[in-house]
Amino acid sequence: MDDPVLSLTDVWKSYSEDDHVLKGVSLRVGKGEFVGIYGRSGSGKSTLLRLMGLLDRPTRGSVQFAGADVSAVSSSEAARIRREKLGYVFQGFNLIPHVTALENIEVPMWLCGVRGDERRERALADLKRFGLERLAGRYPMEMSHGEQQRVAAVRAMVTRPSLILADEPTSSLDDDNAKVLLDLVSAFNRDLGTTVVMVSTSADEAKAGSKVYRLSSGTLSPG
Template identity: 45%
Template sequence: MAVRDTEAARTDGVWKVFEQEAESVQAVRDVSLTIERGEFTALAGPSGSGKTTLLNLIGGLTRPTQGRVWVAGREVSRMSNQELARLRLEEVGFVFQAYNLLPVLTALENAEFPMLLQGVDAEERQARVRGLFARTGMEGLEDRRPGKLSGGQQQRVAVVRAVASRPALVLADEPTANLDSVTSEALLDVMGELNRDLGVTFVFATHDSRVMERSRRVVRMVDGTVRDDEHRS
């Protein structure tokens, strides 16, 4: 199957079945989806709808039981574990609900860590992070460790970390779940600006109405299937 250069990711007939004790749970069922570069898309649905599992399938964090997945033109579903790790490092940025920052590193060191693993030189790493910190209201907080940052500030560091390595797409799993409404709106402003100004592709797994309202595409999931795919201008 030909994959276009304009595609950040694609799934084709993807299933994910989990074996739990004596039963099989079909978390994702026959989902075919294309994410174009530059999209700001929400995978929406209640708990158990399959949205986080689909996000993990796209990001190569879990393998499909059946079907195929591509990221940046490369077929994820047939990669070795080593190839998957490299793909995640080079092509996918992750923003998790729990921030996942390293407590012993400063905000700047956390944000530049994926680029360190990529082999980007120190001057370039710091230039990218400092530029993004200035854009996201984190200027002056570079030397603080996560324990000295608010939840919203920690999530901004996580967003900068995801974006700074210039991946094909950023996958965000419930990024506003632990934030109050004011902080959530501010974070969505930041991600919206990065999407518009830098062309960063964002895909969210969310049940937050604020994220859905901001998204230009909302893919609604129920019981592991796509029930509606709404594109907005």
């Protein structure tokens, strides 16, 4: 694999002196791949995603993103990379409650300095592209959980990040809505070539990915 988007080399992470959550994780994620990782609750999935997403630093080992070592970048540089290159879809519903779906989707572009009318156009174009145009003017509380999570996914995608990180994105959804959400993430990957890393407690769900790993006892193994 040449030029992985993300590469982890012998990454360890502990939150206390003698208890390691990750014990030497190495992984290369190539451009355009969809990697699914499954593991039990408490196995370290969110810890791993936070390291990949520059929200935390490894205790040791290195994280390379887009060819540069980001294991120890300054917090302002990490923030810039997160804003410009990464998209997150979390477990819960992270829409801003007092603004509409369209405005929620505009937020990441606003943070990147895209001007107002262009922001609006691009947000609307993405809602249309993914068949969600009718939600544009709705506030989060006027949408179902499934709809809110689809809007959150589009929001993560609107800046066309190099990497989308999805942390149990379907965990609060029923089966039908979970499937729609997974199809949406798969469409980002397939139609737009976005690189995706998704973690789940479900092996079946992780198999939406083209590469599947299991996280257990602090290490990754082919799933």
